Amino acid sequence: MSLLGIALSGIRAYQTGLSTTGHNISNAATEGYSRQRVEFQANKPEYFGGNYIGRGVQTSNIQRLQNDWVDTELRSSRTDNAYSQVVAAYAEELDSLFADESTGLEPVLESYLNSAHDVASDPTSMSSRTVMLGDAVSLVERFNSIAKQLEEQRALINDQIETSVDEINDYATALAKLNGSIASASATGQAPNDLLDQRSNLLNQLADKIDVSLVTQENGEINVFIGSGQALVMGSNSRELVVEHLSGDLVNPDIGIKSPTDGSISRITRFISGGEIGGLLDTREDLLDRSQNELGLIGLNIASAYNEQNRLGLDMDGELGQDIFNMPKVSVNFGQLNTATGIPAVTIEKVSELTASDYRLVYGGTDYQLQTIPDGTVVALTPEVAGAAGGGNTGTTAVPEIEVTDTSAFDTGGYRLDYDGTNYQLTRLSDSAVVPLTADPSNPNVLVGDGMKIDTSDLTGAAALDTWDIQPTGAVMADGLKIDVSSISGADAGDNWLIRPTRNAASQLSVSMTDPADLAAAGAVKAEPSELNTGSAVIDSVRALDTTDSATLFKEALVTYDAATGYSVKTLEDVAGVDTWVDVAPAPLISTTDGITTISANGWELTVSGAPADQDRFIVSRNDTYEGDNRNMIAMADIQDQRLIEGKTTIQGGYTDIIASVGTQTERAQVIRDSSENLLASAQARRNALSGVNLDEEAADLIRYQQAYQASSQVISVARTLFDTILSVVG
Secondary structure, eight states: OOHHHHHHHHHHHHHHHHHHHHHHHHTTTOTTOOOEEEEEEEOOOEEETTEEEOOOEEEEEEEEOOOHHHHHHHHHHHHHHHHHHHHHHHHHHHHHHHHOTTTSSHHHHHHHHHHHHHHHHOTTOHHHHHHHHHHHHHHHHHHHHHHHHHHHHHHHHHHHHHHHHHHHHHHHHHHHHHHHHHHHHHTTSSOOHHHHHHHHHHHHHHHHHSOEEEEEOTTSOEEEEETTTEEEEETTEEOOEEEEOOSSOSSSOEEEEEOTTTOOEEEOGGGOOSHHHHHHHHIIIIIIIHHHHHHHHHHHHHHHHHHHHHHTEEOTTSOBOOOSEEOOOOEEEEOTTOOSBSOOEEEESOGGGOOSOEEEEEEOSSSEEEEEETTOOEEOOEEEEEEEEOTTOSSOOOOOEEEESOTTTOOTTOEEEEEOSSOEEEEETTTTEEEOOEEETTEEEEEEETTEEEEOGGGTTOOTTOEEEEEEEEEEEETTEEEEOTTOBSOOTTOEEEEESSTTHHHHOEEOOOOGGGSOOEESEEEEEOTTOOSOOEEEEEEESOOSSHHHHTSOEEEEEETTTEEEEEEEEEETTEEEEEEOSSOOEEEEETTEEEEEETTEEEEEESOOOTTOEEEEEEOSOOTTOOHHHHHHHGGGGSOOBTTTBOHHHHHHHHHHHHHHHHHHHHHHHHHHHHHHHHHHHHHHHHHSOOHHHHHHHHHHHHHHHHHHHHHHHHHHHHHHHHHHHHO
């Protein structure tokens, strides 16, 4: 190559260097830009005169300064930081809502609980009763207010989820398009650096929204996967995410992904993790759902406990008390893909056994399974069983009360209970086998066999050859719920129903009582010792246990102590027009512990301590001196100290647990957020050190390339002078 050619190669090479350096300087503030560096390479030398003579320079490559590991670390750090920022922000909002006196439940709850003590101190005071009822209204309004604010937070989260999904779809479309452009440009053998930067920048923005993983193809395209491996971009094709109600949850929409072939939608919510959208989903489930369920559980326990206690007393008119609160209903929704018609009828049977969990009832093809949400734990279902009197019964039409205690031993084929005039016999219908029966030690009227407790207390009038049919009703019991599936028809395997016992309780809670005089402060029954008693036995307490049958409850009862046989209970009955003391039916339950005897009969309970003398008597009757009586209100005030919430904590303790739980999660989210910010800053610094534009270095390169360019120009000048000299010699 001539000297002129060598000079021209230098000019071309350093001109590329100058352009690249200028490109770096121009993009020094461009987000996601990776510094480029020109790589020079000597041209292949020419063999001449026994030596290899150089032929100048060429640019072998314009290298994009980046490292896949550094870029992956940065994306991961951005994902973690976006996730923690979202969780911390919402956690702080909820922490403020629950803990603040102006918005939280604690002050109004304490006022209501204290007002019950005030009424107990003066049950005739109408002002104290009015305050208690007013505090009940304030308490309910605060429950409703907190629930409303939680729903507003939920709506905001759902809107952000939808917005994030739209942005993810836009990023996916842009990435697929860039993949195609990069593959075409890479076919020339040189990397399209600026297009690669654009793609890397899009991936960073996508990482802010969701956790991503990449697989690079030989042609330069990348496949993008989200969550736990769901394909979002495959080469130059992208898939679309949607936000729809896919699981029967009408409040929390799911995230689904469309099939590229038939457009069907697969639910992938549980597979989504990381980034802003992962933080939104986790906040909705771990903070909002849980807090709202726990708040509803507290509301249900308050309503149930105070309603039940108020029904056990007498109001200012001497009538049995009624409910103070309206009980919220259980929320039940059907699965979107169900083939079955109808939904199960779900009612709360025992508030004390309720948990703060949501459930999914799933039909397996032959039977039903109840699973907790979100962990999927299977909850044992206990069949509800009812007895029916045989058509030929002559002694009684009453039926026994049956409770299934062991589902593994119980036969769903049913049973027949026979009475021979002295003993009962239980026959299993599936194999006609006679089931051994034993008496319950705590109650001789209760017979135990095949995983059942059969209470025969109401069968006192049974005659020989009377029978009862014992069959499952079609309903099942679990965690305090009664689930009746008899209204469901056409179910196929996989059909499911979403059951939320406590979710809407706080928003639905309301006060049904309007008259303060209806607060039942007085005890429903009273007990008095006979004036002829000679022993030292005294009445400790008497209270109503069950007011369902008020006629039986208010029958005058005579409790007599016999030195030979112990206590017995008789009631005054009209026998052939004559008032006669007859034994109560069913027989009373009598137990003695630490010198205190407890006697239960006709829906009331009497406790007596001390040593009675033979034929000492006590009279239990309707409380006709209810004015000024505060016994039932004292019991109502004592609800404050009862461990009602799942049998573990008090009402106030339950709310304190919510505050503590949200506070703990808030503190943890703040720590993770602060840590993720530091990690993101470190990852960004490493990326900047490798790929960022350093203007000082670029200025130095600019001078270096400029000087080399000028020197190459001087070589051209020398070559021209030499050429002119040769021409003059020849001429």
